[in-house]
Amino acid sequence: MLFLFVEDDENxxxxxxxxxxxxxxxxxxARNGGEALRMTGQTRYDSVFMDIGLxxxxxxxxxxxxxxxxxxxxxxxxxxxxxxxxxxxxxRQFDGYLRKPVTALEVAEIIRRC
Numbered sequence: 001m002l003f004l005f006v007e008d009d010e011n012x013x014x015x016x017x018x019x020x021x022x023x024x025x026x027x028x029x030a031r032n033g034g035e036a037l038r039m040t041g042q043t044r045y046d047s048v049f050m051d052i053g054l055x056x057x058x059x060x061x062x063x064x065x066x067x068x069x070x071x072x073x074x075x076x077x078x079x080x081x082x083x084x085x086x087x088x089x090x091x092r093q094f095d096g097y098l099r100k101p102v103t104a105l106e107v108a109e110i111i112r113r114c
Contacts, residue, residue, distance in 0.1 A: 001046040001111070003027040004072070006036040006062070007080070008055055012100075016049060019107050033057035041070035047114040048072060049098070049107075052081040063093045076114030 003020050005027055007013040013029040020027035028043070030036035033056045040048065048066065052059035063077050079091060082100035091097070096110055 001025045001114075002043070003111075004030060004036065004039055004043075004045045004048045004075075006030045006033070006048060006050045006054065006059070008032060008051060008053075016102075016107065019104050020111070023108060023111060025111065033059075033062045036062060037065060037070075040066045040072035040075070044071040045075045047076040047078065047111065049078045049080050049110075050094075052079055052083065060091055060093065063091075067093060078110055078114070 003025055005013055005016040007016060007029065008031050017027040017029055028039060030039050033054050050059045050063060054062065059079060066072055066077065076095045079094040079097035080100065080102065081097065095114065098106055098110060
């Protein structure tokens with residue numbers, strides 16, 4: 001499977017990519033929303049793990065854009081957030097969510113479900 005991790009924290013992005021590789025998957029990393037839009041527009045990702053608190057766009061809005069156009073409109077999109085107030089009910093465009101700090105077991109479980 002091909003994954004995209006949209007994460008502005010370099011260490012967290014690297015950890016996500018390494019975990020996906022250890023599970024036998026390929027992963028790309030986007031550090032901001034603009035980069036993620038370019039990548040999802042050109043490449044069909046199976047799953048996108050999207051930080052909600054990106055510096056250039058809210059992850060919920062980015063998810064809407066990815067769902068509307070490009071090669072990854074059918075991707076399983078998972079919200080990743082460190083904020084305690086994330087409401088999955090009002091963010092139905094996501095297929096799941098993870099709360100930071102994320103464990104390897106949680107990521108592996110989401111990957112299996114997607």
